[in-house]
Amino acid sequence: MEKETLLNLYRKMLMVRFIEKTHERLLMEGKIQLMSHFGTGQEAVAIGVTGPLRKEDILFGTHRGVGEYIGKGMSAADIWHEYMGKRTGLSKGKGTLHLTDKNLNIPFVVSSLGSDFSISVGAALASKMKKTDQVTMDFFGEGTCNQADFHPAINMAAVWKLPIVFAVCTNHFCEMSYYTEYYPTEDVAIRAKGYAVPFEIVDGNDIEAAYDATERAVNHARSGKGPYLVEYKTFRMSLHFSGDPGGYVKQEDFDYWAQRDPIDLCQKKLFERKILSPEEDKKLRAEVQAEVDAAVESALKGPDPTPEDFISDIYEQTGVL
Numbered sequence: 001m002e003k004e005t006l007l008n009l010y011r012k013m014l015m016v017r018f019i020e021k022t023h024e025r026l027l028m029e030g031k032i033q034l035m036s037h038f039g040t041g042q043e044a045v046a047i048g049v050t051g052p053l054r055k056e057d058i059l060f061g062t063h064r065g066v067g068e069y070i071g072k073g074m075s076a077a078d079i080w081h082e083y084m085g086k087r088t089g090l091s092k093g094k095g096t097l098h099l100t101d102k103n104l105n106i107p108f109v110v111s112s113l114g115s116d117f118s119i120s121v122g123a124a125l126a127s128k129m130k131k132t133d134q135v136t137m138d139f140f141g142e143g144t145c146n147q148a149d150f151h152p153a154i155n156m157a158a159v160w161k162l163p164i165v166f167a168v169c170t171n172h173f174c175e176m177s178y179y180t181e182y183y184p185t186e187d188v189a190i191r192a193k194g195y196a197v198p199f200e201i202v203d204g205n206d207i208e209a210a211y212d213a214t215e216r217a218v219n220h221a222r223s224g225k226g227p228y229l230v231e232y233k234t235f236r237m238s239l240h241f242s243g244d245p246g247g248y249v250k251q252e253d254f255d256y257w258a259q260r261d262p263i264d265l266c267q268k269k270l271f272e273r274k275i276l277s278p279e280e281d282k283k284l285r286a287e288v289q290a291e292v293d294a295a296v297e298s299a300l301k302g303p304d305p306t307p308e309d310f311i312s313d314i315y316e317q318t319g320v321l
């Protein structure tokens with residue numbers, strides 16, 4: 001991988017980790033009430049899934065943290081203004097955790113997980129019919145992949161040879177259950193075989209492996225060969241949500257995966273290849289944290305919505321009001 005690319009991906013992973021750790025701290029200090037599902041330990045998946053995408057490509061992301069949204073091009077300020085429910089947020093404060101951005105082709109985030117499988121296939125069908133050369137990235141967890149809609153969605157994508165990538169983040173959990181409790185197989189990706197969709201399984205904690213697999217998948221989809229599925233194996237180092245009391249994760253799993261922290265692994269590559277020195281790393285981390293802190297500060301001072309805002313941008317376009 002090019003030095004610049006690896007460094008850029010590392011910076012983005014740091015940005016994700018620092019935004020989420022700052023969020024956690026603000027919650028603990030009682031400064032904000034917005035809960036979240038943090039993606040600690042999964043940064044290489046989210047950044048690897050979005051790294052090879054073009055701005056015009058369409059992303060259907062997840063509820064877990066900010067990874068893929070930073071990866072697709074949102075800034076810390078975009079996220080914090082929305083998280084704090086400000087008028088200056090991407091959805092003028094109406095979305096908060098549901099980060100969307102029309103300019104980045106992130107149409108929405110659904111709360112009812114899996115209900116966007118068919119919609120993402122529809123988006124890919126539209127791109128194919130309009131010959132726009134866009135790829136749709138449908139990114140979801142292995143728990144969501146057990147929603148029934150997954151099957152007709154991948155089936156129709158395969159039949160119509162649509163430009164879509166199904167990206168499964170196997171982080172070992174669906175809420176408080178290990179995935180071995182609700183999967184009869186070790187791998188999720190083999191489901192693609194039943195629909196004649198090519199697939200691969202990669203180490204989701206290795207940013208280069210994650211990025212390269214996504215690149216192959218995106219190139220395949222864009223070239224008109226139809227859908228592709230990638231399964232990224234990783235581990236959710238955070239609990240399910242910010243109020244989760246825990247107690248169900250085996251300590252040996254935490255210990256094992258702590259040795260495989262994706263940010264540490266990437267830092268090691270950067271040091272070994274002499275792309276970054278420890279001093280430069282320290283400086284970079286301080287810069288990224290300063291960007292996050294400045295975003296929080298500006299969001300705290302941002303304008304709150306007015307009573308009129310409650311009914312704007314909701315019904316007008318549909319003609320209901």
Ligand SMILES: Cc1ncc(C[n+]2csc(CCOP(=O)(O)OP(=O)(O)O)c2C)c(N)n1
Nearest residue numbers: 064111112113141142143144171173174175
């Ligand atoms: C249809 C539906 N059922 C249940 C939930 C509650 N829920 C929120 S997050 C979550 C876990 C989803 O697991 P997975 O897709 O593996 O993603 P992860 O949370 O592990 O990142 C569940 C079940 C939901 N949001 N929507």
